Amino acid sequence: MRIPSGLNEIKSVYGDPDRNHDFAPDPDFTRRNLVKVPLPYPLRLSWNLDLVSRNLYGHRLAAPRIYTFFDQVAGYYGGYQKMKELDLDIWGGCYQFRSKRGGRSLSVHAWGMAFDYLPHLGPFGKRSRIPAEIVAIGESLGFENGGTWSVPDGMHFQLCRDY
Numbered sequence: 001m002r003i004p005s006g007l008n009e010i011k012s013v014y015g016d017p018d019r020n021h022d023f024a025p026d027p028d029f030t031r032r033n034l035v036k037v038p039l040p041y042p043l044r045l046s047w048n049l050d051l052v053s054r055n056l057y058g059h060r061l062a063a064p065r066i067y068t069f070f071d072q073v074a075g076y077y078g079g080y081q082k083m084k085e086l087d088l089d090i091w092g093g094c095y096q097f098r099s100k101r102g103g104r105s106l107s108v109h110a111w112g113m114a115f116d117y118l119p120h121l122g123p124f125g126k127r128s129r130i131p132a133e134i135v136a137i138g139e140s141l142g143f144e145n146g147g148t149w150s151v152p153d154g155m156h157f158q159l160c161r162d163y
């Protein structure tokens with residue numbers, strides 16, 4: 001799959017989650033594109049570490065790569081138990097219908113082709129301490145990581161460019 005760049009390409013590849021601009025999820029987009037697939041292992045939710053995600057809810061074109069990302073990260077660290085010991089099993093989820101931080105345009109999370117991982121190591125607006133090996137795994141799968149943006153968003157991995 002070609003990684004789309006810019007809003008027009010993003011819409012042509014993934015569809016439009018808000019076709020009629022009413023800032024509500026488009027039911028047709030949701031039905032056609034969003035899928036729920038099991039994660040390779042449970043991930044704790046960053047805002048409540050007692051809550052665990054066992055599934056990933058995201059775009060059908062992105063979900064398999066997100067699965068592969070977590071699978072490869074576990075492979076790199078020697079398994080889920082090791083990751084858990086290192087607090088590397090914490091994420092902030094994938095699909096969320098919302099606007100960009102401090103803006104009115106849609107967040108890429110509204111397409112379900114972005115996910116937030118290790119927000120405690122890559123908090124929005126601060127220098128990312130997410131291990132370079134993890135970023136490299138994401139990039140090898142086509143994800144852009146927000147850790148090097150002018151306003152860093154180290155936790156953020158997206159399957160698009162320039163948006």
Ligand SMILES: [Zn+2]
Pocket residue numbers: 109114115116155156157
């Ligand atoms: Zn994000």
